[in-house]
Amino acid sequence: MGQTGVLLLNLGGPDRPEDVRPFLYNLFSDPEIIRLPFRWLQKPLAWFISTSRARKSQANYAQIGGGSPLRRITEQQAKALKAALADLGIEANLYIGMRYWHPFTEEAIAQIKLDNIRQLVILPLYPQYSISTSGSSFRLLEALWENDPALRQIHYTLIPSWYNHPGYVAAMAELIRRELDQCPNPDTAMVFFSAHGVPKSYVTEAGDPYQEQIEACVRLIMNALGRPNPHVLAYQSRVGPVEWLQPYTEDIIPELAAQGVKTLVVVPISFISEHIETLQEIDIEYRELAEEAGIEIFRRVPALNDHPGFIVALAQLVKESLAAPPRTFADVNTLRKRVKLYPQERWEWGMTSAAERWNGRLAMLGFLALIIELISGQGPLHMLGLL
Ligand SMILES: C=CC1=C(C)c2cc3[nH]c(cc4nc(cc5[nH]c(cc1n2)c(C)c5CCC(=O)O)C(CCC(=O)O)=C4C)c(C)c3C=C
Ligand SMILES: [Fe+2]
Ligand SMILES: [Fe+2]
Numbered sequence: 001m002g003q004t005g006v007l008l009l010n011l012g013g014p015d016r017p018e019d020v021r022p023f024l025y026n027l028f029s030d031p032e033i034i035r036l037p038f039r040w041l042q043k044p045l046a047w048f049i050s051t052s053r054a055r056k057s058q059a060n061y062a063q064i065g066g067g068s069p070l071r072r073i074t075e076q077q078a079k080a081l082k083a084a085l086a087d088l089g090i091e092a093n094l095y096i097g098m099r100y101w102h103p104f105t106e107e108a109i110a111q112i113k114l115d116n117i118r119q120l121v122i123l124p125l126y127p128q129y130s131i132s133t134s135g136s137s138f139r140l141l142e143a144l145w146e147n148d149p150a151l152r153q154i155h156y157t158l159i160p161s162w163y164n165h166p167g168y169v170a171a172m173a174e175l176i177r178r179e180l181d182q183c184p185n186p187d188t189a190m191v192f193f194s195a196h197g198v199p200k201s202y203v204t205e206a207g208d209p210y211q212e213q214i215e216a217c218v219r220l221i222m223n224a225l226g227r228p229n230p231h232v233l234a235y236q237s238r239v240g241p242v243e244w245l246q247p248y249t250e251d252i253i254p255e256l257a258a259q260g261v262k263t264l265v266v267v268p269i270s271f272i273s274e275h276i277e278t279l280q281e282i283d284i285e286y287r288e289l290a291e292e293a294g295i296e297i298f299r300r301v302p303a304l305n306d307h308p309g310f311i312v313a314l315a316q317l318v319k320e321s322l323a324a325p326p327r328t329f330a331d332v333n334t335l336r337k338r339v340k341l342y343p344q345e346r347w348e349w350g351m352t353s354a355a356e357r358w359n360g361r362l363a364m365l366g367f368l369a370l371i372i373e374l375i376s377g378q379g380p381l382h383m384l385g386l387l
Helices: 017-028 039-062 070-087 105-114 134-146 166-180 200-204 210-225 249-258 276-293 308-323 329-333 353-376 380-384
Strands: 003-010 092-098 117-124 155-158 190-196 231-236 263-268 297-300
Touching (some): 003 070, 003 105, 017 039, 039 276, 070 092, 092 105, 105 117, 105 134, 117 308, 166 263, 166 308, 190 210, 190 249, 190 276, 200 210, 210 231, 231 276, 249 276, 276 297
Parallel strands (some): 003 092, 003 117, 263 297
């Protein structure tokens, strides 16, 4: 058996303020994030949204020091995981493949080839599978594999999700317990699970198992917690005009306050590393909202980062994966059906010449409207909240 590698997948985040716009461009260029009826519209729309959103997004990143800590934390996780694997008798090279920023997945794969890796475990750093996260990274890897015979020599296996791994669940419960014990009323504080949202159609139309896995994960963590506290689950970080998974975090916080809840312990459930949605959105935006609504104690459970029990859980996952029969991109493909995001997609886009002509004209008109909106700062995308 040749050299073993572990490829950690994550989304990536801008390191500096000037990275924000190109990072957003990469993100919105991904059809797993925004799927449009015309492929050719993807890049112009990504350019448009990233250019227009950059200022707002930069201001958010400025509140957490100008950039995302995701790369630094993922590097710490990789280092700790390498050591934990060595403790289990597994010598492995660790690689980090980010989807939308450095170090890019393509860079990691180039290094894996140079290092002559023969056996590779692909581990997304998202506990729950979503089309928009792990699914998108798998799709990219699948395309790289299809186009490169050298990669097809590598014996690889992938771990689609691990939301139910006992070591991960126990580490989450431990962090929650620690935070509850800091409250004056540890047994009655409301445990508020805030998951990153996805458009509802991902689940209802495209078959994304994300919501199911989030809900199961919450149940497992509450069982492991073994405390009598009430709990609630809501979804944060909505972007764009379509309906996302409900209830929304920003709606539930004031509702709970109105019901007389005084203490919230917020648990970021879909993230294992600190990043903008924990440090800015929860710690700043939601805290402010909660305090204005009358919540007196607002505590946030830290992300796992390089929590020792969590790193051991990742090492066990890798070990189990090396011993298990290979699971390939084709196997997880069944988790990914066609994503429908916008109502236009329910139309029949026939290949008749008349339909093609009208599609083209409408698209040109739409694009012109986007340009006008960019210049004037007024228009439908602002009204819909995309910008
Ligand atoms: C489980 C985690 C995540 C899901 C699901 C997810 C879906 C999703 N995200 C967007 C839009 C944006 N995401 C952004 C940043 C971002 N998102 C996640 C995680 C999930 N996204 C991470 C880890 C990050 C990076 C954070 C960092 O620290 O840099 C952004 C950029 C930030 C901003 O401007 O708000 C956008 C935009 C969509 C549309 C989506 C599902 C379709
Ligand atoms: Fe996101
Ligand atoms: Fe956000």
